[in-house]
Amino acid sequence: MNASDPDQRVGIIQIRNIHKTFEHGRVVALDDVSLDIFPREVVVIIGPSGSGKSTLLRCINHLETPDSGSIVVDGVPLTDAANINTVRMEVGMVFQQFNLFPHLTVEDNIILAQRVVRKRSRTEAASIARDLLNKVGIPEKADAYPGQISGGQQQRVAIARALAMQPKIMLFDEPTSALDPEMIKEVLDVMRDLAQDGMTMLVVSHEMGFARNAASRIIFMDEGQVIEDTTPDRLFTAPQEQRTRDFLSKILH
Amino acid sequence: MERGLSPLIGHRLLVEQRQNWRFILLASGIVLLLVAYLLPMFPNRITDARTEFSGGTIVEMAFPALIYDQFYIQSKLPRDESLDNVTIQVAPARLGGSGYGWLAQALSAPKLVPVLSFVVCMLVPLAAAAASLALLLLAWSSKFGLVEGLVGIAFSLALVAPFALALSWLHQFDFSGLLLHLEPTYLAPSIGFWIALLATTLILVAMTALHQESEQPMVTWWALVFAVGFVAWLLVKTKPQPYLEIWRFISDGILVTLRIVVVSFVLILLVSLVGGLGRVSKSPVIYGIASLYVELIRGIPLMVQLLFIWFAMPQLFDSIGFFLMNVSPSLNTIGQKLVDLRLSPFTAAVTGLTICYGAYVSEIFRAGISSIHRGQMEAARSLGMSYLQAMRYVILPQAIRVILPPVGNEFVALLKDSSLVSVLAVSDLTRRGREYMARTFLSFETWIMVALCYLVLTLFSSRAVELLESKTRFER
Numbered sequence: 250m251n252a253s254d255p256d257q258r259v260g261i262i263q264i265r266n267i268h269k270t271f272e273h274g275r276v277v278a279l280d281d282v283s284l285d286i287f288p289r290e291v292v293v294i295i296g297p298s299g300s301g302k303s304t305l306l307r308c309i310n311h312l313e314t315p316d317s318g319s320i321v322v323d324g325v326p327l328t329d330a331a332n333i334n335t336v337r338m339e340v341g342m343v344f345q346q347f348n349l350f351p352h353l354t355v356e357d358n359i360i361l362a363q364r365v366v367r368k369r370s371r372t373e374a375a376s377i378a379r380d381l382l383n384k385v386g387i388p389e390k391a392d393a394y395p396g397q398i399s400g401g402q403q404q405r406v407a408i409a410r411a412l413a414m415q416p417k418i419m420l421f422d423e424p425t426s427a428l429d430p431e432m433i434k435e436v437l438d439v440m441r442d443l444a445q446d447g448m449t450m451l452v453v454s455h456e457m458g459f460a461r462n463a464a465s466r467i468i469f470m471d472e473g474q475v476i477e478d479t480t481p482d483r484l485f486t487a488p489q490e491q492r493t494r495d496f497l498s499k500i501l502h
Numbered sequence: 503m504e505r506g507l508s509p510l511i512g513h514r515l516l517v518e519q520r521q522n523w524r525f526i527l528l529a530s531g532i533v534l535l536l537v538a539y540l541l542p543m544f545p546n547r548i549t550d551a552r553t554e555f556s557g558g559t560i561v562e563m564a565f566p567a568l569i570y571d572q573f574y575i576q577s578k579l580p581r582d583e584s585l586d587n588v589t590i591q592v593a594p595a596r597l598g599g600s601g602y603g604w605l606a607q608a609l610s611a612p613k614l615v616p617v618l619s620f621v622v623c624m625l626v627p628l629a630a631a632a633a634s635l636a637l638l639l640l641a642w643s644s645k646f647g648l649v650e651g652l653v654g655i656a657f658s659l660a661l662v663a664p665f666a667l668a669l670s671w672l673h674q675f676d677f678s679g680l681l682l683h684l685e686p687t688y689l690a691p692s693i694g695f696w697i698a699l700l701a702t703t704l705i706l707v708a709m710t711a712l713h714q715e716s717e718q719p720m721v722t723w724w725a726l727v728f729a730v731g732f733v734a735w736l737l738v739k740t741k742p743q744p745y746l747e748i749w750r751f752i753s754d755g756i757l758v759t760l761r762i763v764v765v766s767f768v769l770i771l772l773v774s775l776v777g778g779l780g781r782v783s784k785s786p787v788i789y790g791i792a793s794l795y796v797e798l799i800r801g802i803p804l805m806v807q808l809l810f811i812w813f814a815m816p817q818l819f820d821s822i823g824f825f826l827m828n829v830s831p832s833l834n835t836i837g838q839k840l841v842d843l844r845l846s847p848f849t850a851a852v853t854g855l856t857i858c859y860g861a862y863v864s865e866i867f868r869a870g871i872s873s874i875h876r877g878q879m880e881a882a883r884s885l886g887m888s889y890l891q892a893m894r895y896v897i898l899p900q901a902i903r904v905i906l907p908p909v910g911n912e913f914v915a916l917l918k919d920s921s922l923v924s925v926l927a928v929s930d931l932t933r934r935g936r937e938y939m940a941r942t943f944l945s946f947e948t949w950i951m952v953a954l955c956y957l958v959l960t961l962f963s964s965r966a967v968e969l970l971e972s973k974t975r976f977e978r
Contacts, residue, residue, distance in 0.1 A: 310884050312880055312884065334886050334887075334888060335886075337883065337884055337885065337886040338885075338886040340884075341884070341885075342881075342884040344877060344880070344881060346875075346877050348875075348877040348878060348880065348881035349881075350878065350881070350882075350896050350900075351900065352899050352900050352903075361885075361895055361896075362882075362885035362886060362887060365887055366886040366887055366891070367886075407881075410885070411884075411885070414885060414886060
């Protein structure tokens, strides 16, 4: 699949000309970015810090609001306040700091949004929770509190919590950056399985192994702009831009 | 070189440590005390008392076990009479006047209530000895060692024991210096008393040394409550006129104070929840209103606010009511209602306290909500929850644990500030104190009792807050 071929498909995420600045224009986070994400794609975004990758991700589920431009997710434009909650039900997010709810057990963490937002009954939500805990590999931790489990387990619970809403798109904001090295693999395995199941995934990460093996598309960003947007093979073997080459030489060691 | 004990609290002691001087001293004190109670302590007792008043009233009482109620009779003189003469009969105490003998006699008295405080005072040194003995046996056994909880209990009892013993002696003549003067030689304590006093001192010294090893704070909450309660009891006991009267007069003020504080506190929590949410709101209008409220109210003293509500508000309502009635006839009923509106003192007090404290506690709620990591709100919103849903299920349950300790402190402050509502003609504790003082001009006695009442209330509240804090602390 070549991302630069003229595409007849309709992007499930359509980003058009978004600008985003912080501190009254002094810091430019996103500089006229336009992008399409297609269903079942696994896209990894790489780039130096401050390049706008996380900001881009957070604009998609409206945790950040772009100053100008438009974003359409699954046919719904992100302009109306009324639309935003419906969009967020279809877009799941996994954070670098896990952000599990510490006052609830693992199972209750996964059940809460199902009951409150999707209005499922407790039994239905609980059974979905148990299936997902099985899927991420930690069914025995259902009654533990987040403070009692390891970082890798917490992140897997966070993934399960997002999946419980049965979203169409999953966003990952540096999911393994806060983990000890020995726990990174267990989380990447879950993400790999998810990719194989056909989930549309947008991942901001530094894990080049994952990018090479599981991603269908890789985007390099720098200073708020998309520099390269191609397949992992092509990016790692023959990067087109100098800035890409500089970045890759710094991180591949 | 003497081996320290602190590393071994709770562990088995080595042989050298068992011979530590503290333990030897403790053992000596215990044995000495148990023996002292066998010796004559109070050799004589007052069997009858006859009080004659100048107007001809005569009160005669016989005492099967221990003298009681004399001081009260003496101090509660009939209005137009004065104390004319008091005579007492003295006889040797039964069972040799020993400590155990007195206990047996007091416990077999026909009416236990009058002699209850005497029994307690006599038992306290024995309890101290028993606790110390238990501590000693456990420390010397090969299984246990120094038990920290027991050290605390034994130390508290040992601290009180010498005073309890002295108080036992005061019971012998019902705390009345007058009666003591009538028969000083007969009523003087005997050798058993002095040896018991020595013994309690030894136990106290030993327990102090042991207590220091256990690194527990000197003044525990219990000691404070006991001290305050004891002072109050002593005042009422030694000078029933006026202290007992004062107590009877002001005690219904306590219920009024509690009612005001509890009702206000519940309303304050509701107001502060709204205020706190307003202060973290992103909407400039809501934030502006909440900030205006907080800044305005925090800038005016509570006393002034209360006076305003009580005196100024009725006039304000009058003006508004008349204005409405003049403006249009359809607003007549509302206008009339406003003019006729009269706040009861209780309502005015609760309103004033709620509005004032609501501003301060709103800031506490704001700080608590803000202290919750941004990521929690982001995670909740990204799952599709609305702002209010995220607040209710994710943020506020976590914020409560942060908010509770300072809010508990505010409750204690509210308890004390409630005394200000006395200017509003509310019959709370302070007002009752003022009323009594206005009648009798006994300022010192009245205010000591009022202060002690507040102290007991705040001590119990602080303790409850402490317990609540420890229950809701996060296990991370």
